Amino acid sequence: MSTSPELLTGWGRTAPTRARVHRPAADAELAALLAGANGRGAIARGLGRSYGDAAQNAGGDVLTMTGLDRVEHFDAERGVLTAGAGLALGELARVALPQGWFSPVMPGTSHVTLGGAIAADVHGKNHHADGAFSAHVESFELLTPAGGRLTVTREQDPDSFRATAGGMGLTGVIARATVRLTRVESDRAVVDTERARDLDDVMDRMEREDAGYRHSVAWVDCLERRRLGRSVLIRANHAAAGERPAGAYERGRSLAVPPGIPGGLLAPLTVRAFNELYYRRAPREQRGRLEPLDSFFHPLDGVRDWNRLYGPRGLLQYQFVVPFGAHETLRAILERLAAERRPAFLAVLKRFGAGHGMLSFPSPGWTLAVDLPAGDPSLRRTLDAFDEQVAAAGGRVYLAKDSRMRPELLEAMYPELPAWRAVRERLDPERRLRSDLARRLGL
Amino acid sequence: MRDALGTVESVLVLGGGSEIALATVRALVAGRTRRVVLAARRPQELEAVAAELRAAGAERVAVVAYDADDVQSHAAVIGEAFETHGDIDVVLVAAGVLGDAEAAEHDGALAAAVLHTNFTGLASSSVAAAERMRAQGHGTLVVLSSVAGERARRSNFVYGASKAGLDAFAQGLGDALHGSGVRVLVVRPGFVHTKMTAGLKAAPLSTTPEAVAEAIVAGLAGTAHTIWVPGPLRYVFSALRHLPRPLFRRLDL
Numbered sequence: 001m002s003t004s005p006e007l008l009t010g011w012g013r014t015a016p017t018r019a020r021v022h023r024p025a026a027d028a029e030l031a032a033l034l035a036g037a038n039g040r041g042a043i044a045r046g047l048g049r050s051y052g053d054a055a056q057n058a059g060g061d062v063l064t065m066t067g068l069d070r071v072e073h074f075d076a077e078r079g080v081l082t083a084g085a086g087l088a089l090g091e092l093a094r095v096a097l098p099q100g101w102f103s104p105v106m107p108g109t110s111h112v113t114l115g116g117a118i119a120a121d122v123h124g125k126n127h128h129a130d131g132a133f134s135a136h137v138e139s140f141e142l143l144t145p146a147g148g149r150l151t152v153t154r155e156q157d158p159d160s161f162r163a164t165a166g167g168m169g170l171t172g173v174i175a176r177a178t179v180r181l182t183r184v185e186s187d188r189a190v191v192d193t194e195r196a197r198d199l200d201d202v203m204d205r206m207e208r209e210d211a212g213y214r215h216s217v218a219w220v221d222c223l224e225r226r227r228l229g230r231s232v233l234i235r236a237n238h239a240a241a242g243e244r245p246a247g248a249y250e251r252g253r254s255l256a257v258p259p260g261i262p263g264g265l266l267a268p269l270t271v272r273a274f275n276e277l278y279y280r281r282a283p284r285e286q287r288g289r290l291e292p293l294d295s296f297f298h299p300l301d302g303v304r305d306w307n308r309l310y311g312p313r314g315l316l317q318y319q320f321v322v323p324f325g326a327h328e329t330l331r332a333i334l335e336r337l338a339a340e341r342r343p344a345f346l347a348v349l350k351r352f353g354a355g356h357g358m359l360s361f362p363s364p365g366w367t368l369a370v371d372l373p374a375g376d377p378s379l380r381r382t383l384d385a386f387d388e389q390v391a392a393a394g395g396r397v398y399l400a401k402d403s404r405m406r407p408e409l410l411e412a413m414y415p416e417l418p419a420w421r422a423v424r425e426r427l428d429p430e431r432r433l434r435s436d437l438a439r440r441l442g443l
Numbered sequence: 444m445r446d447a448l449g450t451v452e453s454v455l456v457l458g459g460g461s462e463i464a465l466a467t468v469r470a471l472v473a474g475r476t477r478r479v480v481l482a483a484r485r486p487q488e489l490e491a492v493a494a495e496l497r498a499a500g501a502e503r504v505a506v507v508a509y510d511a512d513d514v515q516s517h518a519a520v521i522g523e524a525f526e527t528h529g530d531i532d533v534v535l536v537a538a539g540v541l542g543d544a545e546a547a548e549h550d551g552a553l554a555a556a557v558l559h560t561n562f563t564g565l566a567s568s569s570v571a572a573a574e575r576m577r578a579q580g581h582g583t584l585v586v587l588s589s590v591a592g593e594r595a596r597r598s599n600f601v602y603g604a605s606k607a608g609l610d611a612f613a614q615g616l617g618d619a620l621h622g623s624g625v626r627v628l629v630v631r632p633g634f635v636h637t638k639m640t641a642g643l644k645a646a647p648l649s650t651t652p653e654a655v656a657e658a659i660v661a662g663l664a665g666t667a668h669t670i671w672v673p674g675p676l677r678y679v680f681s682a683l684r685h686l687p688r689p690l691f692r693r694l695d696l
Contacts, residue, residue, distance in 0.1 A: 007622055014447035017581040018624035040579070052447060058530075058624060059580030312666055316447045377664050380448045380474075403447030406475070436581075439530060440444035440452070 001025050008062060011307050012051040013314035014374045014403055017058035017436055021045075025067045027084065027175055030143050034173060034432060037061045041434030044173045046113030047088060050120065051317045052403030053436035054168050060434055063173060065115055071095055072176065079181040080138065085115030085174045090301075092179075093249040093293070101181035102238070104136035106297040108348075115174040120400035121166035121360040124297070125215035125236075128351045132362050134165030136180045144172035145432040163423035165357030168399055170433045170443060171424055186239035187247045189215065189296040194285045199229025199331060203366070206233070206351055213237055215296075216351065221275040222337045222344035222370060223268065229334055231349065232282040239290060249294055256304040263311030263375045271343040278346060313375030316403045318383055321352055321367040322395035329393040330366050333386055337370065340382060344370045358416040358423070361398040369401065380404070399437065407441045444532065445581065449664025450475045451532035455524050457509055457568050458538025459483035462637040463587060465492060466656035467535060469499065474660065477502040480524045480531070482509030484538075503528065511538040511564035521571040525579070533663065534572040535585045536565050539605075541639050547601040554601045561605030566612045569627075573616055576625040583663060584620075585628045586613040590671065593631065593680040597692065617668055628662050630655065631680075632672040648676055 006021040022033055034042055040060030047066060048055060055062065068084035069091065075081070076099040081092065089103050090110030096102060105117070105124040112122060117133040118140060130136070139153040142164060150172070154161045164171045192213075196202035202218050210216045213235040220231045300306055307315060322329045337344055347370040355363040372379060387406045390397060396413035397405050411417050437443065445451050454471055456464045459481030468479055479501050481489050486506040493504040505528065509520050525531055542557035569584060576582030591599060592606030610629060617627030632655045634646035650672050658672040671677040683691070 007624055012447060015445050015581075016624060017444075018622070019580055053444065057580075058444070059578055314447065374447045375665075377448065377661060380450060383448075404450065436444050440446060 001029050008056045010050045010052045012316045017056050019057045019062040021062045023064045023067050041432050043435040044169050046116035047111045051401045056436040082178040084176050087114045096181055097249045102184045104182045105133040110298050114177050119169045121357045123362050125217045128210050128353050129214050134356045138178040140177035141175040142172040144427040147427055159423045162357050163420050166360030171427050184238045185241035188239040188290040189236040190239050191236040191289045191291050192287050193283050194233050196231040196233050198227045202231040218349040220347040220349050222347045223272045225338045257308040261308050263313050266343050268341045268343045310373050316374045317371050317401040319369035319398040319401045320390045320395055321365045322393045323365040326393035329389050358420040359414055410441050453478035453531045454533040455480040455531045456535045457482050459489050461537040462652040463655045464537035466652035467659050470656045470660050472496050472499045472501045479504045481506045484510050511560050514567040517567045517571040525575045530579050533583050537587045544599040557601050558605045562608040565609050577623050581624045583626045588629050588631045590631045590633050590676050590680050594684045629669045633676045
């Protein structure tokens with residue numbers, strides 16, 4: 001195991017803080033690390049893809065879990081895999097795909113660990129069909145300050161399960177997990193791409209036709225004002241066996257963004273040009289294109305360190321969900337983004353099904369995720385207003401993406417917060433698990 | 444915790460009676476700052492301000508005794524503020540005296556008193572605050588310097604020398620803290636209209652406590668280590684600094 005003091009940020013590269021970073025090489029080291037944390041506590045960290053401060057712990061300890069990534073058991077008959085919490089979902093796919101299995105949920109990046117996927121209860125393009133990651137977790141092992149090492153299943157300890165799924169690592173350190181994988185016959189997706197002329201059009205198509213697709217996502221041009229919400233709708237199913245057998249989980253081309261890019265590159269003009277190009281490049285309508293799963297799920301993973309494009313002040317992602325009835329909230333937010341000419345690189349629109357954990361983000365409704373440069377101070381007022389609108393509509397913002405939300409709206413957005421706090425009180429009464437996110441929001 | 448847009452939740456002011464400090468705290472509370480500790484030599488005089496800040500939305504406002512001159516007390520006073528109130532995102536070092544420039548020129552004790560408060564006292568306080576923030580792994584130390592420190596002027600060189608010392612000290616401290624999660628922000632205002640400067644002849648490009656406050660709030664959100672208020676003073680003083688002495692003397696600043 002190695003330990004070093006480090007300045008950490010999330011993927012957005014904002015609000016750096018310093019912590020003692022430990023890299024345990026063996027599972028047995030975890031308990032001692034947790035017990036030895038100073039008064040500022042400890043938090044587990046995976047691959048650092050949370051945009052904000054969820055895996056930072058100023059002045060305290062951070063346990064980097066990526067060394068604990070061993071696949072301990074893989075039942076290729078049943079498609080059940082047990083691995084250390086540090087295993088990346090991309091690696092999981094590389095192990096499982098040749099045997100005809102795939103991660104049950106794939107977020108927009110494959111650089112997410114198993115532990116992180118549970119702690120943030122991540123979703124993919126298939127949430128409307130398959131739910132979030134925790135829905136596919138059979139059990140996980142949780143190191144808790146008060147309860148020791150627990151093996152948690154949904155059936156035997158639903159409270160600990162539901163508090164940890166989406167619990168942002170604050171109920172304990174997830175050491176390993178057992179996951180039910182998804183059967184696939186091919187390493188390709190059959191992709192349908194179409195342009196939608198505006199928000200009504202894209203929402204209408206998604207409402208009517210999403211049931212026919214396992215994966216569905218729309219890329220929305222937030223800078224288009226005349227045809228608000230014009231989108232490229234991309235939907236897919238896994239290819240059948242005849243089309244191509246399951247092979248390797250391919251790595252796409254790997255470009256890298258060098259350090260030292262100044263701020264201001266992603267200004268309204270450049271982003272607008274990009275969005276225009278993206279929309280024009282997309283086929284008006286194309287059916288049945290075969291695409292490797294890797295590039296279908298993770299188009300941005302092909303560009304390493306793309307977050308550096310936002311310059312020294314970094315970026316944030318605003319992702320919220322509002323119930324299906326709250327079309328108008330979604331529209332109002334898109335209108336304001338467009339009216340203020342926010343340089344939002346393609347926003348992502350999806351439909352969610354039912355949620356799982358007490359603090360899980362997904363709940364039935366529409367979710368929109370928008371990347372924005374954090375260097376613009378006027379963004380504060382706009383996003384604060386969005387928080388209000390989202391909370392008023394019965395929606396919420398995603399804690400794994402958040403780096404600036406209004407703390408006083410947390411309870412309104414997450415009505416199960418009191419229940420979550422009660423479980424946390426039982427598992428960690430002394431608050432040994434701490435993160436900057438928890439401090440900032442008073443979790 | 445400071446958030447991604449530089450919004451801060453808590454602030455400790457050393458020299459809570461300073462008009463620039465109060466304008467800054469008002470601006471912060473109008474944003475999202477909810478915990479305020481005002482440390483001042485005569486804390487009882489700040490109760491009205493504390494009430495005003497509570498009315499403006501601050502959830503916890505504490506007023507504590509702090510004397511910039513009493514360097515022996517700094518570690519304890521500042522330490523207690525952190526112990527009692529939890530993490531502090533911003534420490535604003537705003538204490539200081541202008542002194543009687545003419546008298547100080549002829550009375551060594553008076554000159555030493557200005558230097559002691561503005562330099563020794565604030566350096567000691569800055570170190571105490573920096574140690575606490577280093578331990579918490581985050582924070583911004585905002586040090587109120589002055590353009591007067593960029594080149595000592597005939598008319599107030601004792602004050603200028605004290606600010607020059609403080610400014611250099613703060614810059615060095617900022618470098619020492621690099622990588623610690625703690626940032627030092629040096630603020631160099633020009634002539635600020637306050638009760639401290641009432642009756643003095645205003646210099647060109649003079650400013651107000653509110654404008655300085657606004658610049659500090661913006662500075663907290665950014666990545667700069669030094670800010671001038673108003674901004675153009677940066678270039679004015681860059682030029683003044685390099686003027687030959689005889690010419691500089693004749694300017695009679």
